Amino acid sequence: MPKVLQIEVLTGVFRLLSDETRLRILCVLRESELAVGELQKILGLGQSTLSTQLGLLKEQDLVAGRKEGQKVLYRVPRNGKEDPKLDIIENALQSAPAAKWYERDKRNLNKVLQERSDRSREFFNTQAVQNMPSPGQTWLALSNGLIRLIRNQRIADLGCGNGRLAVLLALSGNAVTGIDSSEEQIRLARGNADKGAADGEAGNGNPVFKHAPMEDTGLPAAGFDVVIMSQSLHHAAKPKEAIAESHRLLAPGGRILILDLLAHGEEWMRTKFGDFWLGFTRTDLETWLKEGGFSAVHFEITGPSQDYPEIEGLLVQAEKQ
Numbered sequence: 001m002p003k004v005l006q007i008e009v010l011t012g013v014f015r016l017l018s019d020e021t022r023l024r025i026l027c028v029l030r031e032s033e034l035a036v037g038e039l040q041k042i043l044g045l046g047q048s049t050l051s052t053q054l055g056l057l058k059e060q061d062l063v064a065g066r067k068e069g070q071k072v073l074y075r076v077p078r079n080g081k082e083d084p085k086l087d088i089i090e091n092a093l094q095s096a097p098a099a100k101w102y103e104r105d106k107r108n109l110n111k112v113l114q115e116r117s118d119r120s121r122e123f124f125n126t127q128a129v130q131n132m133p134s135p136g137q138t139w140l141a142l143s144n145g146l147i148r149l150i151r152n153q154r155i156a157d158l159g160c161g162n163g164r165l166a167v168l169l170a171l172s173g174n175a176v177t178g179i180d181s182s183e184e185q186i187r188l189a190r191g192n193a194d195k196g197a198a199d200g201e202a203g204n205g206n207p208v209f210k211h212a213p214m215e216d217t218g219l220p221a222a223g224f225d226v227v228i229m230s231q232s233l234h235h236a237a238k239p240k241e242a243i244a245e246s247h248r249l250l251a252p253g254g255r256i257l258i259l260d261l262l263a264h265g266e267e268w269m270r271t272k273f274g275d276f277w278l279g280f281t282r283t284d285l286e287t288w289l290k291e292g293g294f295s296a297v298h299f300e301i302t303g304p305s306q307d308y309p310e311i312e313g314l315l316v317q318a319e320k321q
Contacts, residue, residue, distance in 0.1 A: 012060055013085050017092050020101070021045065022053050026076060026089060027096045028109050029063060033075040042108040062089060148172050156224045156249050157207075158214040158242065159232020163189025166207040176207035177224075179217050181235075186211045215241040222251045230259045234277040244292040250320040256294065258285065262301060262312040269311075285316050294318035 016022050024043055028034065034042070039050055054074060057063040062085060064077040076089065096102050147165075151173040157166045160178030162185055170176045170193070180186050186209050193206040212218050214229070215238050227246040236242045246256050261279035269275040282299050289297050295318065302313040 009060075009085070013062070013088055016056060016060060016062065017088070019053075020099075021049070022057060023092070023096065023099075024101055024105055025050075025053055025057065026062065027093055027102070028105055029074055030076045030089075030093060031109060032113060033073045034112070035068075035071045035073055037071075038112045039074070041112055042105055060085065062086070144168065150174060153226050154224045154251075155226045155228060156217070156219065156246075157228050157230070158217070158246065159229055159235060160189055160209065161185050161232070163192045163207065163209060165228070165230055166209070167192050170207040177219060178207055178209040179212050179214055179219070180209070181211070181213045183211055213237070215245055217245060217249065219249055221248050224249045225251060225254050227254070227256045228259075229257070231261075233258055233260045234275050234279060237276065239277065239280070240288045240292075243288045243294075247292045247294060247320055252320060254320045256289070256316075256318050256320075258314075258316040259302075260314055260316075262314045264311050266311060279311070280314070282314075285314075289316070289318045293320065295321055 021043075025039065028039065028042055036047065036050060036054075039045070040047060043050070045053075054063060054065075058065065061077065063074050065072045065074045077083075077086070147168050149172075150169060153169075153174045155166075155169055155174050155176045157163075157169070157176060157178045160166050160180050161182075163178050166176045166178040166189065178186075178189055180189065189207075189209045193209070210217070210219075214232065214236055227249055229242070229246070233239050233242060243256070250256065263279040263281045263284075265278060267278070269278060286297050286299060298315075298317045300315045302315050304310065304312055
């Protein structure tokens with residue numbers, strides 16, 4: 001049953017609607033959220049008059065404001081709930097196009113909104129701004145956000161290490177199996193998965209972790225949609241066989257993603273990070289993938305990290321037909 005307004009409230013709403021200025025304010029605020037200065041440009045009103053009228057409309061909750069930096073932006077509230085007062089406003093404003101002020105205010109509104117767009121375009125047309133990172137704009141934030149878009153996939157993470165990537169993928173709603181040849185890394189990975197579960201994050205369940213070499217995982221054939229090797233292939237004793245094992249694990253149409261290092265001569269990587277291979281050439285990876293049965297190979301050099309500018313990263317994708 002529709003909510004019935006008290007007579008005092010109903011009378012107050014109709015009293016507000018009896019004024020042309022307030023009707024004009026409501027009409028433009030129904031179309032867009034606007035600041036006081038923008039309302040002044042559109043309606044041609046002084047700040048004092050406008051502030052008074054906005055105050056009267058706010059008293060009846062016909063206009064809402066929110067702080068945006070140094071400005072307050074106003075709008076006709078829409079909260080998805082039944083509100084008889086707002087229904088009255090909507091019905092009243094249906095007749096607004098017939099008013100003599102309507103087309104003029106509409107033109108002014110469109111002009112103000114175009115000025116907004118022009119200011120934004122001019123700002124981002126400057127080369128300095130295009131090359132300047134903004135607060136919160138990190139590759140970590142972007143990659144974590146993109147991972148959250150991957151859902152309902154069966155994923156094998158070969159050389160999973162401490163399981164951070166596997167846990168993120170599982171929390172996004174994927175069935176994830178992590179493989180690593182190090183017992184200690186598998187122990188850490190299970191601990192990270194348990195911590196994620198204890199923190200109450202919802203997903204498709206905890207990832208499963210198994211101690212095994214990536215060249216011979218013991219996992220069922222054609223049981224996965226995606227195989228990931230993230231900075232792990234250069235630790236494999238036999239990388240060609242690891243790629244062949246990935247092909248065996250994938251269902252038809254499945255994809256492999258390899259994130260690794262381009263071939264380099266930095267011998268200290270063997271001691272500091274335990275690398276067996278000092279990266280890979282494009283020819284080696286493309287040859288191993290094609291010999292392993294993959295097609296649609298995409299190879300990309302992703303560049304160095306800030307900490308190790310002498311070593312280039314690479315990204316390789318391919319598909320099992």
